[in-house]
Amino acid sequence: MRIGFGEDAHRLEPGRALWLGGVEIPSERGAVAHSDGDVVLHALCDALLSACALGDIGALFPDTDPRWKGLESRVILEAALARVAGMGYRVSQVSGVVTLDKPKLGPHRAAIQARLAGLLSLPPDRVGLTFKTSEGLAPDHVQARCVALLEAP
Numbered sequence: 413m414r415i416g417f418g419e420d421a422h423r424l425e426p427g428r429a430l431w432l433g434g435v436e437i438p439s440e441r442g443a444v445a446h447s448d449g450d451v452v453l454h455a456l457c458d459a460l461l462s463a464c465a466l467g468d469i470g471a472l473f474p475d476t477d478p479r480w481k482g483l484e485s486r487v488i489l490e491a492a493l494a495r496v497a498g499m500g501y502r503v504s505q506v507s508g509v510v511t512l513d514k515p516k517l518g519p520h521r522a523a524i525q526a527r528l529a530g531l532l533s534l535p536p537d538r539v540g541l542t543f544k545t546s547e548g549l550a551p552d553h554v555q556a557r558c559v560a561l562l563e564a565p
């Protein structure tokens with residue numbers, strides 16, 4: 413059994429899409445990033461890679477490489493899952509927290525949970541998600557933290 417932790421944050425700006433856990437959330441502002449800026453998937457990928465001491469997504473997909481501009485974060489997750497599988501592990505549970513002042517994410521919890529469960533081939537009750545505001549301390553950013561538990565099949 414292995415455990416990993418990951419974290420990511422991006423600045424919010426108008427005119428950008430807000431992707432969280434592979435779901436586009438209706439929002440006036442979205443993440444400024446080289447890729448689609450999905451902080452949930454980025455934190456999850458880093459948790460998976462960290463669990464196996466395989467570095468981080470910045471090493472796999474450098475943000476200086478024009479090939480990764482506009483990259484769908486699902487592709488990063490697939491690469492991280494392949495590396496974890498290569499080490500002989502599969503994901504058995506994930507738990508994440510998103511910090512965002514606006515919009516409210518509660519109405520989107522089931523959709524994000526279902527999407528993550530699908531991407532990870534897990535039942536939705538193995539994907540825990542909580543949401544927090546920054547209490548106005550960081551109104552211009554979106555942040556995610558994630559832990560992942562891996563088991564050898």
Ligand SMILES: Nc1ccn([C@@H]2O[C@H](COP(=O)(O)O)[C@@H](O)[C@H]2O)c(=O)n1
Pocket residue numbers: 511512513514515516517518519542543544545546547
């Ligand atoms: N973007 C967000 C942030 C929070 N929530 C929900 O609001 C509740 C209270 O959050 P606090 O940060 O004030 O403790 C909590 O139930 C969160 O799930 C949300 O839906 N969307």
Ligand SMILES: C[C@@]1(CO)OP(=O)(O)OP(=O)(O)OC[C@H]1O
Pocket residue numbers: 420421444445446447448449454469470471473474475480481483
């Ligand atoms: C994903 C990558 C690559 O497109 O860029 P960003 O979308 O800026 O995201 P970040 O969380 O900084 O992670 C690493 C990058 O290599």
